[in-house]
Amino acid sequence: MSTNISALEGVILDERTVVTVTELTQVCGLSLEQVRSMVSEGMLQPRGAAPEQWRFTGIEVRRTRRALRLQRDLELNLAGTALALDLLDEVEWLRNRVRCLEHQLGDLADADGTN
Amino acid sequence: MEYKDYYKILGVSREAKPDEIKAAYRKLARKYHPDVSKEPDAETRFKEVNEAHEVLKDPEKRAQYDALGSGWQSGDHVRPPPGGGARGRAEGFSQEEADQFSDFFSSLFGMGGMGGARAGRSSGVGGAGMHADPFAGRGSDQNARIRLSLEEAYKGGTRQLRLEVPDIDAQGQVTRRTKTLNVRIPAGITEGQQIRLAGQGGAGFGGGAQAGDLFLEVAFEPHPIFRAEGKDIHLTLPIAPWEAARGASVPVPTLGGTLSLKIPAGSQSGQRLRLKGRGLPGKPAGDALVQLEIRNPPADSAEAQAAFEAMAEHFTSFNPRATLGV
Numbered sequence: 001m002s003t004n005i006s007a008l009e010g011v012i013l014d015e016r017t018v019v020t021v022t023e024l025t026q027v028c029g030l031s032l033e034q035v036r037s038m039v040s041e042g043m044l045q046p047r048g049a050a051p052e053q054w055r056f057t058g059i060e061v062r063r064t065r066r067a068l069r070l071q072r073d074l075e076l077n078l079a080g081t082a083l084a085l086d087l088l089d090e091v092e093w094l095r096n097r098v099r100c101l102e103h104q105l106g107d108l109a110d111a112d113g114t115n
Numbered sequence: 116m117e118y119k120d121y122y123k124i125l126g127v128s129r130e131a132k133p134d135e136i137k138a139a140y141r142k143l144a145r146k147y148h149p150d151v152s153k154e155p156d157a158e159t160r161f162k163e164v165n166e167a168h169e170v171l172k173d174p175e176k177r178a179q180y181d182a183l184g185s186g187w188q189s190g191d192h193v194r195p196p197p198g199g200g201a202r203g204r205a206e207g208f209s210q211e212e213a214d215q216f217s218d219f220f221s222s223l224f225g226m227g228g229m230g231g232a233r234a235g236r237s238s239g240v241g242g243a244g245m246h247a248d249p250f251a252g253r254g255s256d257q258n259a260r261i262r263l264s265l266e267e268a269y270k271g272g273t274r275q276l277r278l279e280v281p282d283i284d285a286q287g288q289v290t291r292r293t294k295t296l297n298v299r300i301p302a303g304i305t306e307g308q309q310i311r312l313a314g315q316g317g318a319g320f321g322g323g324a325q326a327g328d329l330f331l332e333v334a335f336e337p338h339p340i341f342r343a344e345g346k347d348i349h350l351t352l353p354i355a356p357w358e359a360a361r362g363a364s365v366p367v368p369t370l371g372g373t374l375s376l377k378i379p380a381g382s383q384s385g386q387r388l389r390l391k392g393r394g395l396p397g398k399p400a401g402d403a404l405v406q407l408e409i410r411n412p413p414a415d416s417a418e419a420q421a422a423f424e425a426m427a428e429h430f431t432s433f434n435p436r437a438t439l440g441v
Binding site for chain 2: 074
């Protein structure tokens with residue numbers, strides 16, 4: 001069986017997408033309490049002072065989903081998850097960098113060197 | 116039914132103690148977690164490892180599995196013993212989990228008791244589900260990767276996707292169906308970005324249940340001349356020595372078409388020029404970053420040799436290695 005639905009418009013989870021804490025809990029399936037602890041751990045940095053005013057970006061929605069997966073699958077505690085997320089961000093950045101630099105390297109050929 | 120060697124998957128002996136099994140599982144779970152690993156088969160391996168652990172950590176399931184005997188090779192066809200599983204044994208698997216496990220697993224331990232309270236263990240791009248679900252029947256979230264060319268990312272457009280989605284039928288059995296979606300790709304999307312399509316994930320089960328969401332992660336196909344870094348597009352532009360020395364206007368390809376680029380006089384290899392706003396579109400748009408590379412013409416004729424020799428005679432005091440002290 002196949003279903004056809006035409007031209008769906010999704011939401012890009014980037015820095016321009018902004019969600020409230022309620023939306024975050026709904027999209028990611030976690031409790032307000034979990035969000036609070038992630039904020040106090042510095043894993044999420046919403047704009048706004050109190051939870052009612054908190055605004056998260058699409059990047060943070062992704063981060064939250066990733067954090068929950070890691071926490072659940074690897075049985076990490078909050079601090080461990082925060083560290084894993086930071087390290088993964090860094091690895092991603094470095095991988096990208098390596099890819100760019102590798103691209104700039106020319107072909108390698110063996111050569112003779114004499115004194 | 117293809118036999119699965121759970122001991123081999125975890126890399127432990129058939130006599131392994133529970134703590135050995137746990138340690139092996141933990142190590143492999145970290146290694147193949149789809150959020151951590153970049154190995155192409157990470158997801159499949161992660162699922163296998165989870166399935167193996169699910170069986171071997173539980174003394175009852177392990178005994179049932181061991182009862183099959185040890186003479187099997189992975190991939191052998193086995194007939195599960197009568198009375199083993201088939202129905203009602205697998206309480207506590209959520210929809211996501213049941214969906215992830217192999218046919219071998221379900222024939223041994225059954226598929227009954229779906230919709231248990233635990234959140235699924237499997238995850239990651241292409242996997243399913245991560246809701247610690249407050250609503251009993253909400254469908255699972257799904258992840259998929261979508262590969263775009265840089266041209267598609269530049270222009271945007273509509274992309275057709277075919278997804279295999281799990282469904283729960285009236286008997287509570289998991290079935291799969293192919294779903295075709297036309298998804299709008301906004302111009303200027305970048306590598307690694309995610310698009311959330313609300314309600315396009317796994318169907319809910321039970322009357323009026325909410326469907327899960329679909330998360331698409333964008334990956335770019337390798338491009339023969341361009342490289343994307345965020346919204347910026349990198350390009351190496353070969354130029355002739357005289358174009359570099361004297362300056363010139365040369366054609367340069369960009370995603371938006373060919374432009375004329377002014378090379379300043381006295382340019383060198385490796386120098387980079389920025390064409391503002393000529394990368395992937397957006398607010399602000401990315402830049403095209405052009406790295407110059409001086410290419411010598413071939414010295415493959417007497418005339419060409421003479422031209423290089425004339426250059427050498429003219430630049431007798433030029434030492435390209437002066438900065439190296441040799």
